[in-house]
Amino acid sequence: EAEVAQSPRYKITEKSQAVAFWCDPISGHATLYWYRQILGQGPELLVQFQDESVVDDSQLPKDRFSAERLKGVDSTLKIQPAELGDSAMYLCASSILQGGSYNEQFFGPGTRLTVL
Amino acid sequence: AQKVTQAQTEISVVEKEDVTLDCVYETRDTTYYLFWYKQPPSGELVFLIRRNSFDEQNEISGRYSWNFQKSTSSFNFTITASQVVDSAVYFCALSERRSSASKIIFGSGTRLSIRP
Numbered sequence: 001e002a003e004v005a006q007s008p009r010y011k012i013t014e015k016s017q018a019v020a021f022w023c024d025p026i027s028g029h030a031t032l033y034w035y036r037q038i039l040g041q042g043p044e045l046l047v048q049f050q051d052e053s054v055v056d057d058s059q060l061p062k063d064r065f066s067a068e069r070l071k072g073v074d075s076t077l078k079i080q081p082a083e084l085g086d087s088a089m090y091l092c093a094s095s096i097l098q099g100g101s102y103n104e105q106f107f108g109p110g111t112r113l114t115v116l
Numbered sequence: 117a118q119k120v121t122q123a124q125t126e127i128s129v130v131e132k133e134d135v136t137l138d139c140v141y142e143t144r145d146t147t148y149y150l151f152w153y154k155q156p157p158s159g160e161l162v163f164l165i166r167r168n169s170f171d172e173q174n175e176i177s178g179r180y181s182w183n184f185q186k187s188t189s190s191f192n193f194t195i196t197a198s199q200v201v202d203s204a205v206y207f208c209a210l211s212e213r214r215s216s217a218s219k220i221i222f223g224s225g226t227r228l229s230i231r232p
Binding site for chain 2 (some may be wrong): 033041043044045048056089104107109110113
């Protein structure tokens with residue numbers, strides 16, 4: 001069964017360092033989402049891609065976060081510099097794009113980031 | 117604006133008891149989707165159910181059942197004869213159907229503990 005892949009699964013970094021997360025969506029899924037889940041809260045959308053284009057990054061802290069999906073397939077989310085408050089689970093999801101009906105989002109296992 | 121409220125932060129019951137998780141949502145759209153996800157300690161999000169706003173029929177799947185009431189904007193989840201394996205954080209979520217690739221808005225979750 002096809003799955004969304006994410007790496008690394010766990011990352012520990014120090015404040016002020018740069019960190020990057022990778023996501024490989026299910027093959028053929030045009031839409032890719034990055035969510036952040038702070039401990040004790042529900043996931044919150046950071047950025048949404050349609051192929052290689054960003055369609056929603058309204059909640060992305062653009063002074064330190066960046067996301068790219070250069071070829072419209074896999075994606076990288078970067079934080080530079082990391083801050084203590086960035087400690088969270090980062091979840092990637094993908095969905096196929098078909099007009100007229102809801103397209104299920106499939107979630108990856110997440111990357112748990114700890115900033116010391 | 118969209119909003120999902122899960123007022124129960126934590127619930128603890130003894131195994132075999134029935135338990136209901138409450139979910140109240142807010143949306144201005146007439147077409148939307150509601151979800152429940154399970155997040156076990158391992159961290160991955162497990163999809164449980166999706167309902168669209170035009171289908172108010174209650175649904176039963178084994179020990180799980182869902183009660184959707186548009187009149188009260190609620191989508192409650194009941195586990196019958198709970199088991200220790202049901203222990204997890206459960207999220208209710210909402211997606212407005214503005215496009216076939218709309219983001220999901222999550223509630224803050226209810227942590228369910230089933231004691232043996």
